[in-house]
Amino acid sequence: MRVSRQYLWLLLLGSFALSARQEFSLKLKDHLFSPARLTVPAGEKIKIRLINQDDTPEEFESFSLNREKVVLGQSQAVIYLGPLQPGEYPFFGDFHPDSAKGVLIALADAQWRAHQQQQTENNETETPHVD
């Protein structure tokens, strides 16, 4: 029983481990996600700030990401993800599935660096910041 208790304490302490996450922004306006293709790094924990600029609530849903998150009208919600395997993860707005659709693209390290380089060259503003 002593071993079991030690294991339980390790489990409890380890379960609250924190790490810095890159944050990405996903906007919802007129029941459309922007960007509809959101590129993120694979293999690390990230968070997505979902900003609902519509007056009605929406539910971010993705079976492949295992997430369902309601964001009320004119408000924000944070979705915590990762580490993701490289690949594409479709998502949609549960209340407006015909229009609110998108895909999250998780890139492996080398591809992510190349993507960031291209973003810098294009002087675009999708570069994330760290908490």
Place this chain on the structure above:
Amino acid sequence: MRSLFWLAGIVLLALSFTALADGRVVDKVYHPYVGALERDVEYRSLYQRQSQHPDNNTLAQKLGYGFAVSERAALAFYLLAERVMPDDYTVASYEVELRYMLTEQGQYNWDWGLLFEYEHQQQTNSNEITTGLLMEKEFTHTSLTINTLLVYEWGGNIKNELETEFRLQYRYRYLPALQPSIEIYSGENYKGAGPGFMGVHKFSPTRQLKWEAAMVFALDNDTIDRTLRFAISYQF
């Protein structure tokens, strides 16, 4: 491989508990999440079978209505009907339940929630309070859910006592409509495990049907041989 390590460790931990619980140990394995606008009607059923066992042919059915009261908390009310002998089927108790989501999904290594239940048994005029931790961890395409519960019973003709219960579900998220699982339960006079599944079907953007079922087999001689549990929930 890492997920197998976690699963093996937690199963050993669960079965090493000197658990005490003589109620209905097999029940829903609760996830630690609350949806801000969730509202549902739920039906649960439990059937136990083993000839010569005192609990043979036991049937318990539960009908409930639940709704979110905030972005993190949900309330549910249940009526419970039970049968041990063919002619004693009746509404046995009522229950109120509060779930509270402590952490956002994916925010920490494990997701955490709390459960509080109060149940009043009409026939025995006894009461039961249940509280405990709801935990879940995601391993790529699988999810491990654990409930560790403390139960206190008092009143009527029963002996006042504190009990513990342990429930575990390891689920493979294969398809929305079919997510096979393994479930493990531990309590007084009960240690069982068996296969299960759950699924969901959407009728429209705001209406969906969720179902889950499991067949739990005894892991020791005290436990009734076979327990079948089933739940269906209409969310709107």
